Amino acid sequence: MATKTLSSTCFLTLTFLLLFLVTGHQALNSAPYPVVVSTWPFVEAVRAAWRAVDNGLSAVDAVVEGCSACEELRCDGTVGPGGSPDENGETTIDALVMDGVTMEVGAVAAMRYVKDGIKAARLVMQHTEHTLLVGEQASVFAISMGLPGPTNLSSSESMEKWIKWKENHCQPNFWKDVVPKGGCGPYHAKDFVGLYDETCSNTTPVGNIRSSSHIGLHNHDTISMAVIDTMGHIAVGTSTNGATFKIPGRVGDGPIAGSSSYADDEVGGCGATGDGDIMMRFLPCYQVVESMRLGMEPKLAAKDAISRIARKFPDFVGAVFAINKNGVHAGACHGWTFQYSVRNPDMDDVKVYTVLP
Numbered sequence: 001m002a003t004k005t006l007s008s009t010c011f012l013t014l015t016f017l018l019l020f021l022v023t024g025h026q027a028l029n030s031a032p033y034p035v036v037v038s039t040w041p042f043v044e045a046v047r048a049a050w051r052a053v054d055n056g057l058s059a060v061d062a063v064v065e066g067c068s069a070c071e072e073l074r075c076d077g078t079v080g081p082g083g084s085p086d087e088n089g090e091t092t093i094d095a096l097v098m099d100g101v102t103m104e105v106g107a108v109a110a111m112r113y114v115k116d117g118i119k120a121a122r123l124v125m126q127h128t129e130h131t132l133l134v135g136e137q138a139s140v141f142a143i144s145m146g147l148p149g150p151t152n153l154s155s156s157e158s159m160e161k162w163i164k165w166k167e168n169h170c171q172p173n174f175w176k177d178v179v180p181k182g183g184c185g186p187y188h189a190k191d192f193v194g195l196y197d198e199t200c201s202n203t204t205p206v207g208n209i210r211s212s213s214h215i216g217l218h219n220h221d222t223i224s225m226a227v228i229d230t231m232g233h234i235a236v237g238t239s240t241n242g243a244t245f246k247i248p249g250r251v252g253d254g255p256i257a258g259s260s261s262y263a264d265d266e267v268g269g270c271g272a273t274g275d276g277d278i279m280m281r282f283l284p285c286y287q288v289v290e291s292m293r294l295g296m297e298p299k300l301a302a303k304d305a306i307s308r309i310a311r312k313f314p315d316f317v318g319a320v321f322a323i324n325k326n327g328v329h330a331g332a333c334h335g336w337t338f339q340y341s342v343r344n345p346d347m348d349d350v351k352v353y354t355v356l357p
């Protein structure tokens, strides 16, 4: 009797051990890491990040590799140099990188004459105790830390675009409630009665009313990327050259942690794209990660973050992707069809997912 009990106990233990080994092995096979997720079908950028992380580089370094690839390729003309001229025809760069392990962030905004946005952001994170450097001083910092420059960030395409816009009386633009002296400004607040001529204001095009209208459907505007490395650590990054024909000095959501991207090693990450002037008021990526922390699935967390903005700005155009620590990813969008790209160990190459509003 005792022997029988012992042997059945042994059998049970062995069965459990076998089961454990089998399921453990399966879990290993379908390990979600490493994984790369990016806004838009920026396939080459995802491949670059994948190569880096698959070769054992950290999530931070892989994000930098991926976003750098987009800057070099000038993904859609709206990342890196040579795109999105401001009202003066100048291209400037905004970028951010965030380490989800340490919650360190490095960012540059309105950086002139230096094309390597994401690398400059990493230098801020790794070699300063600051989070965000801006404008000309960010350029001086980046160059002093070894990045190439000063470089002319304009291209023949961006100059051509800008000249056409000038010829079209500087329309569309980002002004509201103003009266320009002449077609393109200088602009004056309407309240300053007497500073402008009524008859003139009726014939001259003035500020645009809705800013979202210029975040065009073909203007894919921003790369935001998340990488989970083989250690299970997460990092995110963003790079953009901002809104086309922006008022000089404008900084959007790109270099704002929690808005364009956000990551916490304990939870997961998020990347955003769209009308940054509106999105940065809602910190959608912070919202996504915090919702996932409270137990929401990525899909619901992404939808919730977008619908919070849409309730207040029904015309806004934007999207987010979310990824949790199990490698589960999802996207949500408003006002346009969104695509995001993924590469994980189950895939032979980058896969592009389409999300409808």
Ligand SMILES: *[C@@H]1O[C@H](CO)[C@@H](O)[C@H](O)[C@H]1NC(C)=O
Pocket: 152, 153, 154, 155, 156, 159
């Ligand atoms: C920068 O490059 C653009 C396009 O090639 C050119 O039109 C512009 O004159 C250049 N600016 C300077 C300051 O060299």
